[in-house]
Amino acid sequence: MAVKGIQFWFEFASTYSYLSVMRIERLVVDTGIPVEWKPFLLGPIFRSQGWNTSPFNIYQAKGRYMWRDIERLSSKYNILFKKPTEFPRNGLLAARVACMAESEGWCPEFTQKVFKANFAEDQDISDSTIISEILESIGKDGSHEIARAQSPENKELLRKQTEEAINLGIFGAPTFLVGTELFWGNDRLENAIDWYKKHIV
Amino acid sequence: MAVKGIQFWFEFASTYSYLSVMRIERLVVDTGIPVEWKPFLLGPIFRSQGWNTSPFNIYQAKGRYMWRDIERLSSKYNILFKKPTEFPRNGLLAARVACMAESEGWCPEFTQKVFKANFAEDQDISDSTIISEILESIGKDGSHEIARAQSPENKELLRKQTEEAINLGIFGAPTFLVGTELFWGNDRLENAIDWYKKHIV
Structure with a gap:
């Protein structure tokens, strides 16, 4: 199989996905490496491991560490960050929209805005009003796109994509496939790009 | 409290600790940053989270990924690596010796040899014969040092050090405290050094 670029697998509730969502475009811009944005859901994967919420909530020391780590890293990367008052937020609707948007070329713009709403502006991205406002802000008809995103075909698309993630061995987000x-992890983004340059190009 | 350097917390069974054990000295050599080597046991921490073995064994996709990641990273860092036929190996005796060695100045040399035995030569580091051979190879009397390491006072030292790790919020290895x-993690070693340079020196 010819490798066409880097697949960027992310989950809307994931803090480390936020860092990569805000970084990946500037990192690849001069390389010409195409990026395929692959939203998926961690919920089913976590549930199959017996977790009913984020492991950062279940394992408290790890959770405390993660928030501090994100704070330090976002400051280092110069990315706005404000700890959300609710975590994790349900990203199902956003993921459905993003899944549909990918084939139409507006996934990155939409996704960046949703992540920013959640992790820089503490907005409730599980609320369709918020998603609709974000859609409008990028020139889309909010209710129309939300209706399309919730069509049976598109719901199925996201289900399939989450299954594909599991079959690829993905267990967390973000994950880069080259x-x-x-x-796995925002801290492997540079490694993924280096791997592509060394082994693919 | 005056900060005297970087505390390097590691566990002998941990694959990512191996990478840091082999890297940390060359990374700090030109910086003058003192490193305090702090062996501890992850076992009690994992058991308190309901795990009776390494999470890499419990969560299989994560485990498969870890072995490949270690393979790639050791190749990148130019560190010898051979997947051990047994994982995790019990590092209790090695940790006791290392704990004692730290105050006597020979912890790094001993620790590097034990990690190499486990992760480059597939030797059983839970076996006191192997630990004794390593001690002899660095000019020590093997059985004498092992007896000292197993004194009640020294056993208590390691127990206290593991408690200290828990109280610091440590949940995995390696961890660097500045x-x-x-x-947390071998991939944060450079960040820890940068933090020291920026905020401490």
């Missing part, structure tokens, strides 16, 4: 190589 | 800032 050919058959998985790179 | 003042009150925790950095």
Whole structure:
């Protein structure tokens, strides 16, 4: 199989996905590496491991560490960050919209705005009003796009994409896929790009 | 409290600790930053989270990923690596020796040899014969040092050190402590050093 670029797998509730969502475009801009944005849901994966919420809520020391780590990293990357008052927020609707948007070319713009709403502006991205406002802000008809995103076909698309993630061995977000190589975590984004340059180009 | 350097918390069974054990000295050599080596046991921490083995064994997709990631990273860092036939290996004796060695100045040399035995030579580091051979190879009397390491006072020292880790909020290895800032994971070693340079020196 010819490798066409880097697949960027992300989940809207994930803090480390936020960092990569805000970083990936500037990192690849001079490389010419195409990025395919692949929203998926961690919920089913976590549930299959016996977790009913984020492991950062279940394992408290890890959770405390994560918030501080995100704070330090966003400051280092110069990314706005404000700890959300609710975590994790349900990203199902956003993921459905993003899934549909990817084939139409507006996934990155939409996704960046949703992540910013959640992690820089403490807005409730599970609320369709918020998603609608974000859609309008990028020149879309909010209620129309939300209706399309909730069509049975599009719901199925996201379900399939989450299954594909599981079949690829993905267990967390963000994950970068370069050919058959998985790179897990925002801190592996540079490694994924280096791997592409060394082994694919 | 005056910060005297970087505390390097590691666990002998931990694959990512191996990478940091082999890297930390060359990374700090030109900086003059003192490193305090702090062996501890992850076992009690994992058990308190309901895990009776490494999470890499419990969560299989994560485990498969970890082995490939370690393979790629050790190749990148130019560190010898051979997947051990047994994982995790019990590092209790090694940790006791290392704990004692730290105050006597020979912890790094001993620790590097034990990690290499486990992760580059597939040797059983839970076996006191192997630990004794390593001690002899660095000019120590093997059985004498092992007896000292197993004295009640020294056993207590390691127990206290593991408690200290828990109280600091440590939940995995390696972890780097710079003042009150925790950095978790081999991929945060450079961040810890940068933090020290920026905020401490």
